[in-house]
């Protein structure tokens with residue numbers, strides 16, 4: 015029986031790359047996103063390449079929406095093996111201009127949304143006694159950049175959340191890890207003013223391809239991974255060495 019993965023933020027960028035990569039292993043997919051048109055296009059593209067795909071238009075800031083999407087995946091496929099939390103927003107704003115609403119928005123998507131998805135997935139996975147969860151953090155969780163206080167705080171929180179939940183759910187057979195990419199060549203990142211200078215500053219001088227992170231996500235969420243848990247794996251072209 016094929017494995018089943020839920021991927022948030024799957025309409026575009028890294029989430030889509032993870033969907034493509036997991037589909038190559040024969041994994042059935044539930045794609046979650048708020049962008050209806052891109053979600054439909056992503057599902058059509060993956061489906062035409064032979065993937066078994068369903069979608070949920072859901073805003074991960076709502077726990078009810080997360081619960082509904084997980085329930086829909088389990089109803090459709092009968093099980094849940096993997097959750098990849100890639101949905102995220104990365105606004106930049108100088109510290110004196112960040113509003114309380116900016117803080118709430120970025121925390122609700124990047125931290126609360128990740129947490130809601132994990133809680134709902136863990137509830138579904140615990141009955142089978144196994145599961146893999148991969149959260150997407152960032153090197154910004156370690157490394158300071160100007161105009162980035164709120165985003166950086168969310169990505170540090172994702173690493174902390176990963177560690178706490180990994181410890182708590184490993185006895186249930188559920189392994190939780192995070193990945194922390196440096197500047198990654200997604201369409202959204204390439205439109206920003208920080209992307210080119212950050213790539214140029216990497217010791218490798220190479221953009222980090224979403225497919226490279228997707229390969230790592232595929233390994234961390236593969237049944238072969240039975241002992242890597244609670245880790246945050248940095249992929250930064252030697253830009254950040256922890």
Ligand SMILES: NC(=O)c1ccc[n+]([C@@H]2O[C@H](COP(=O)([O-])OP(=O)(O)OC[C@H]3O[C@@H](n4cnc5c(N)ncnc54)[C@H](O)[C@@H]3O)[C@@H](O)[C@H]2O)c1
Pocket residue numbers: 022023024025026027028029046047048049052072073074075100101102103104123127150151152153194195196197198199200201202203
């Ligand atoms: N691109 C980079 O350089 C980079 C570097 C490090 C970390 N990251 C992280 O990687 C992840 C993916 O980044 P990306 O560049 O692929 O971004 P992207 O904008 O291409 O994709 C993010 C997807 O998440 C969806 N999304 C946003 N808010 C949502 C919500 N509330 N509910 C459901 N879906 C939602 C968007 O519609 C979009 O399809 C993010 O968590 C980001 O913080 C990106």
